[in-house]
Amino acid sequence: MKKLVFFIFALTLFGCQDFLKEESKSQMTENYYETEQGLYEGVGGVYTVCRALYQHHMFRLNYFGDLVENASSMNNSYDQAANVSWDSLNDVFANLHKGIMIINRLEKIIGENPDNQTKEIYLAEIRLLRAFFYQIQVEAWGKYGHFQDKVYTEYDPEMLNINQQSVEFFYTQILKDVNYAIEKLPIKAEVKEIGKLTQGAAKALKARFLLAISGYSNSEYSSQPEYNLHSKLGYASIESLYTEAKNLALSVISDYGYKMENEYSEVFNAYNKTSDEIIWAVQWTTDKMFNDPAQYFHRPGIGRTxxxxxxxxxxxxTTTASTKSLVVTRINTDGKTLKYSMPSHSMFYGREYRHIMPNFHWITMYADNDKRKLANFETLYVKIDDDKAPPVNITDTVCYMPIRAITAEEDKRYSDWVASGDPHAYFLDGLNEVFDMDDPSSEYYGGPLKHRSRYYSLKKFYDRSRTEMGKQETGNANAILIRLPEMHLIVAECNWKLNLGDESVYAALKPIWERSFTNLADADVYKKGVIDIDFIIDEYQRELGMEFNNFFILKRTRKLVDRIKKYNPKSREETVDNIQRWKDYVNDSHYIKPLPQNQVNNFRNITKDMLPPGYDYGSM
Structure with missing residues (x-):
């Protein structure tokens, strides 16, 4: 699969829109794609589009939620929530339609009734990918997206007209495609190429799609045509939809040989490319020839080490904090003392970027003995001798950053220890040097302090396969799009929605909790007197936080605005300085993303009433 995705479908259509500009990497004619090898490479071109989507743009789309805050490199970028010119939204839209364009052309070449099983599998793959692309679009842009209803072999001005359709229309197409994929795709054991879609992946994605459809039964949609969407799509009741979603998830859990890693942290090992926990991931490799477009999502959550x-x-x-260089005394190989400065970038601790930082809510939602806590957030910094390699001495601590508040006396004691020149000394940084923790009853509690530079790096996205240099931009770790614990979470959510009782919800979560705690009884701390939607969301976030799906969970549960306002407070010092943050920008318009300005400019037939409301597109 690594080499498969190197090939880009050899089409060039000279339209004005980004998604109509696909650069050919060869001089092959379209007839080539009617050959066995050509068709193989053409399907590979669609998987390559997934790389373009997930190299970092789909990661950035999920910034705007209740798990992260902007860090110092993006301090003035909060208006991206409403910025029609934000490049990531444009790139997502463009790449979705690049992929759909290729799929439609391939579908025409293969035909409705493939003459062999290989072509039938190709058709199932590309239809599932088309369902996946359209589902991202319909959840991000609703009825304001674009539907490609024609296949073009040459430039036609009609290409430049947006073809908007209802949410019901899009989901009708999505379900048709995913159902075909479930019927025709091979099972996991029959697929030899890592990264190829399987029947299990199709079922997992359909379960996710059905929960998105269920979201349109929220009363906030009561005045919209998509209200109770499930009934328009042929479901007799919302219960029948939840039952199908649950059964799909149970099938994925039981029927295909997926199994969870023994340790949560092992899931995110960049070298662990064949984990049985992964249902589907976008593939990258350390082989530069086959690593285009490159992966960058390893960077955004790395603080200043x-x-x-x-x-x-x-x-x-009140308590505030600033930062200074991390310099300690150490002894060199000649037995002489030296001043050691911790590097900003390293293979081991990541390429510093400071785009986002985990917020107080995400960091503190874990029990202290939940192993996911330390697997997600970096707390221990040891001496780095070579920015391209692991530490020589993993016990040579230069800074410890426990997830707790520290006292002024502790801070001074460790600082004085370092100042003494002791070659074993290290600094101590506390949670209250990252967040405002002065008064738990105040509106400021948990708000990031103004420096937003020194914080708990997102450890789960480290890419320790970057061995060229510490500042290496390109990553090689796969983008994990769907993994087995999500199926357990879907079963838990459906059991709650079907009113099967609290114990049925806890039973569904048991495999996740068993891995997270050495003693399962310790998971009781998460159990609530009454299970509600926030309990369900919290469980998704503890397990899957920022794995490309947070916005979509908050969208379908209609909790985006509520949870941003609740879990993204501003510190006292930022409030005094009147710094605007996400909680100041968020409103109900943000359940639908703005149609990217570049696309608006290029569609010839678009008018103001065809644009998502609540955004400023200037004069048209």
Whole structure:
């Protein structure tokens, strides 16, 4: 599969829109794609589009939620929530339609009734990918998206007209495609190429799609044509939809040989390319020839490792923090003391980028003995001798960053220890040097302090296969799009929706909790007197936080606005300085993303009433 995705479908259509510009990497004619090898490479071209989507743009689309805050490199970028010119939205839209365009051409070449099983499988693959692409579009842009109803072999001005359809129309097409894929795709054991779609992946995606459809039964849609969408799509009741979603998830759990890793952290090992926990992932490789377009989502959540925090107790009794270089005394191989400076970039701790930082809500939603806590957030920094290699001495700590508040006395004691020149000394940074923790009852509690530079890096997205240099931009780890624990979470959610009782929900979550805790009884801390939708969302986030799906979960549960306002507070010092943050921008318009300005400019027939409301497109 690594080499398969290198080939780009050899089409060039000279339209104005980004998604109509596909650069050919060869001089092959379209007839080539009617050959066995050509068809193989053409299908590979669609998987390559997934790389373009997930190299970082789909990761960035999920910034705007309740798990992360902007870090210092993006401090002034909060208007992206409403920015019609945001490049990531344009790239997502463009790549979705690039993929759909290729799929439609391939579908025409293969035909409705393939003459052999190989072509039948290709048709199932590309139809599932088309369902996947359209489902991303319909959840991001609703009825304001575009449907490609024609296959063009040469430029036609009609290409430049947007073809908007209802949410019902899109989901009718999506379900048709995913059902074909479930029927025709091979099972996991029969697929030899890593990264290819399987019947299990098709069922897993359909289960996810059905829960998205269920979201349109929320009363907030009561005045919209998509209200109770399930009934328009042939479901006799919302219960029948939840039952089907549950049964699909149970089949994925039981029928295909998927199994969870023993340790949560092992799922995200960049070298673990064949994990049985992964239902589908977009593939990357360390082979540069076959690693285009490159992966960049390893970077955004990396804080400044070359700094340590400096605590300030202000005259009014509040605590704030600044940063300084992380420099400690060590002894070299000649037995002489030296001043060691921690690097900003390394293979081991990541390429510093400071785009996003995990917020207080995400970090503190884990019990202390939940193993996922330390697997997600970096707390221990050891001496890096070579930015391209692991530490020589994994016990040589230069800074410890426990997930708790520290006292001013502790901060001074460790700082004085380092200042003494002791070659074993290290700094101590606390949770209250990252977030405002002065008063748990105040509106400021949990708001990031203004520096937003020294924080708990997102450890789960480290890519330790980057061995060229610490500042290496390109990553090689796969983008995990769907994995087995999500199926257990879907069963839990459906059991709750079907009113099967709290114990049925906890039973569905048991495999996840068993891995997360050494003693399963410790998971009781997560159990609530009354299970509600926030309990369900919290469980998704503890297990799957920021794995490309957070916006879509908050969208279908209609909790985006509520949870951003609740879980993204502003610190006192930022409030005093009148710094605007996500909670100041968010509103109900943001359940639908703005149609990208580049696309608006290029569609010839578009008018203001065809644009998502609540966004500023300037004069048209």
């Amino acid at each position: 070359s700094e340590t925090s400096v605590m300030h107790i202000n005259n009014n009794g």
